Amino acid sequence: MEQKHIGQRINVTRTSMPPYEEYIKAIRPLWDSHWLTNMGEYHNKFENRLKEYLDVPELSLMVNGHMALEMTIQAFGFPKGSEVVTTPFTFISTTHAIVRNGLDPIFCDIKFDDYTIDETKIEELITEKTVAIVPVHVYGNVCNVEEIDRVAKKYDLKVIYDAAHAFGVKYKNISIGNFGDAAIFSFHATKLFNSIEGGALATGNIELLKKLYDLKNFGIRSEEIVVSVGANAKMNEFQAIMGLCNLDYIEGNRKKRKKIVKRYREWFEKIEGIKLMKINEDANHNFAYFPIIIDNKVYGMTRDELYEKLMVQNIYTRKYFYPITSDQACFKNRYKNVNLTIARYCASRVLLLPLYPELADEDIDRIAGIIKFQGVK
16 A cells, blocks of 8 residues: 655755845846856855855865866876775765776775764775875764874875865864865755855965866966866856855854754654764864664664655655765776775665754654654664
């Protein structure tokens, strides 16, 4: 017998948008100027405001976060066939960006408490072909930047952080965009902060910034001079204006998310078989995601079973990240075989719960209540 959905649909995320009238008023001047792209007025305003908000020395806007990462890796000019140590517990974009540059990802296992790359296992994966480390600040959790920096300096490696989940995060009062040789941010519609689509690179390396400008703008320096081969990865004015509008609401939204996370944690800290991620006390968390790990032997139900139970109740969660990128069809058995026990364990048990500023207390209680009473009593 087919089960019917119950209650109002609750999605895992909801795009944050400014008031309609505010955005319409903000884009009105574009009909006067007809300047919609090519580093226009609002692109430059957005770039400067983000640079100030993220407290980074230099920043370059891109059409999306993936191209920011792919082009940053390209800008370093690593020899084809070189190796990059990275995490498999990430969105597929991270691995694609490495492979599309003709480099081999060497997957490193993660830590069980915060799901970031296990810095104690990086060094054993380094060979004479290793050129870089691409760690990911997962769910806003900060990697062990000190140890990664030590290893990178010891072996003369570049460090490019995928900070797509870490917008606005600071570690020991230092913006996350200041660690490594570069840090990449994503402003996709599903993120904590969005510009519809969009992304950025933060760095203190002026030469890298110049190379990225050429890469994202066809290598064009003037109307008649093209200095290098490039692509088109510029952010347009509509995206920039959406980013400018949303930036005014980011702190308010973060506070609302913090309250939601607090309410979730009050529920789940008392439920056997559910593990919550560790919060780093040295970092200001951005409350972008709320993952739980289901221990089916204790909880009494698998992650997939709970996923289906919630869907019947019109509650849409996400298996984020599953499977790990090294196990995807396009990468499986192509690269060095490394023990990824913890990454696979977490990927097969992780469930991302709905989290967005407008999520009502009664919806949080409904979600948490269902999860509590589906498990062991």
